[in-house]
Amino acid sequence: MSERFSFTLLANDGAARRGRLSTPHGLVETPAFMPVGTQATVKAMLPEHVRETGADVVLGNVYHLMLRPGAERVDRLGGLHRFMNWPHTILTDSGGFQVMSLAALRKLDADGVTFKSHIDGSMHRLTPERSIEIQGLLGSDIQMQLDECVRLPASRDEIARGMRLSLDWAERSRTAFEGFGGPEAGRALFGIVQGGDDLALREESATALSAMPFEGYSIGGLAVGEPQQVMFDVTAATTAFLPTEKPRYLMGVGTPDDLVGSVARGVDMFDCVMPTRAGRHGVAYTRFGKLNLKNARHAEQIAPLDPEGPTEISRSYSRAYLHHLIRAGEMLGATLLTWNNIAYYQALMRRLRTAIEEGRFDDEAAVIREGWVRGDVVSS
């Protein structure tokens, strides 16, 4: 519990990186995928089972947690790790993104944002300082600066304005982080690169943030509906301007294919609700691509999701049973598919890490993509 945050780059293979984070709550092997635990739980999963899939870190959402149960309450209860029985690393977002996407009303000014809770209509205020204070109360190991993610499409001026406001908030966040004792607690604060799909603005943002003493850098404002190639191009252009000795986190990404392509472009960390949300909606991620278990073709398939799947769960329940559970609206269906999906994502990241270590990332990526294209093992 006393280790200070650090990042060690262990190997390179092209732009792909194999690294290791050390945090007050343990090691995080990178490239890493972080399951999302929005309301202090990775939905439908027990924390020990999340850990068993190989996850070293989960993400908590400031927006949700500040509204319920409240940051001060979590602090009185001993912090988020203890509250949610997750003794490993926790990363938190700043709350800004979800204020813009979920709050009933919000009003942004240069100092922060005022918004109305989607739960009970109460009014709240989030500033760079308050976001850092909340993340400190939660006890987050890896914290994010508050930023403004301008909704696309937007004019270049509007994107530039949001990016420059985010730079101002980056400085204020850093000052607050130091004021609240973040460095002494061994915690990390990441600056967030903005700039939309404008490569010059991304360069300006990345360069300015690189001059500030952040422990790592996030790439924000992507995975908001743009074509995959745009995301890849912006990511590659951004990582090129970030210091090699600091970790890079691509926020809210993505599909397995997005992950492989972004690791190839120098990203170390990812989070996405996709594996958990898909699991609750009857969709399984496998070596052979996505399977929709609601589909009638699975109704009498005695085969499991994948006889060589990444967890006992993937290997021991028939597709027919999963189909039945999903159709019948049984929670166990959501649990089993979420479990498979998180395990699949973790297995994918392990595979990428090993391939980078062994200098064969491109070959491994090709083999992985081939599996997705080849499709399902079980004839329909």
Next chain:
Amino acid sequence: MSERFSFTLLANDGAARRGRLSTPHGLVETPAFMPVGTQATVKAMLPEHVRETGADVVLGNVYHLMLRPGAERVDRLGGLHRFMNWPHTILTDSGGFQVMSLAALRKLDADGVTFKSHIDGSMHRLTPERSIEIQGLLGSDIQMQLDECVRLPASRDEIARGMRLSLDWAERSRTAFEGFGGPEAGRALFGIVQGGDDLALREESATALSAMPFEGYSIGGLAVGEPQQVMFDVTAATTAFLPTEKPRYLMGVGTPDDLVGSVARGVDMFDCVMPTRAGRHGVAYTRFGKLNLKNARHAEQIAPLDPEGPTEISRSYSRAYLHHLIRAGEMLGATLLTWNNIAYYQALMRRLRTAIEEGRFDDEAAVIREGWVRGDVVSS
């Protein structure tokens, strides 16, 4: 998988009995509580975790399973044990009770009952023979005759009519069970005692069924809203007319207090949705009685449900966290409370079994009841 059904009475303590069932899928220590797995899943739980609580047997519902996924489909998929990953004993009901309580429309005649599915409105027919056929297709170890459970209040004549129709169906069920190879497969068929709250009718029913070659006897038509003392009186009067060498199953019962009182009156087996349903609604069963985790008084309680609770789950999650999960509508709340509740019920049955073996059932029952009366350990 080749053991024939048998029941061994190991000890008596007053009317309370300690026994052991042997079935094609293992041993069942009695008195036993059977978690309900209506749609081929004990809601919100993995089957291996149900097993870990100490459950030797779960219950499946013919009404639900015949409608979805269908008995013939389950048979093609290798039977219910394999379908739901529960390699231990399974007991099924006959479907009759739920046809009367859940089906959109139903028409009873002397031969059987025709009803409309609550899922898709399709028409179905259940007869004593078809119910046994379905239970055989599912591969149920312990099967129930189709019976008619007359809804109270009803006239004595109406109760008598339903009881006698159930006797007729008992004979037809037995014939069907033998025709479908139940005895050769080592399975059991239980006759069901009816007769409402009329002790003379209960005696007539129990006596007539005792003369038929059933492997065990169920007490039906109770736990339908009558006062606890009526249930106890009818149960005591019924078990008095049942053969001592056969197991007795009190259907749909009940609260922990119902279980203790019914074991005292000679019952060996129970099932009830209470621990699972309560878990999904934020209620925990403990040594100290029921706790409603939705209640605001738990919002900052760092104490677990019970520091000496029957499972790691009961001991390692704070009440504050459970309160949060339930308030936030998170599935994990339902899973953790269901788990605690099933584990509590199983621990209670273990405690009763040991007490009977040691000839101190009444003392143990008194200590158990004292805990419920004393109430919560954590001050509010």
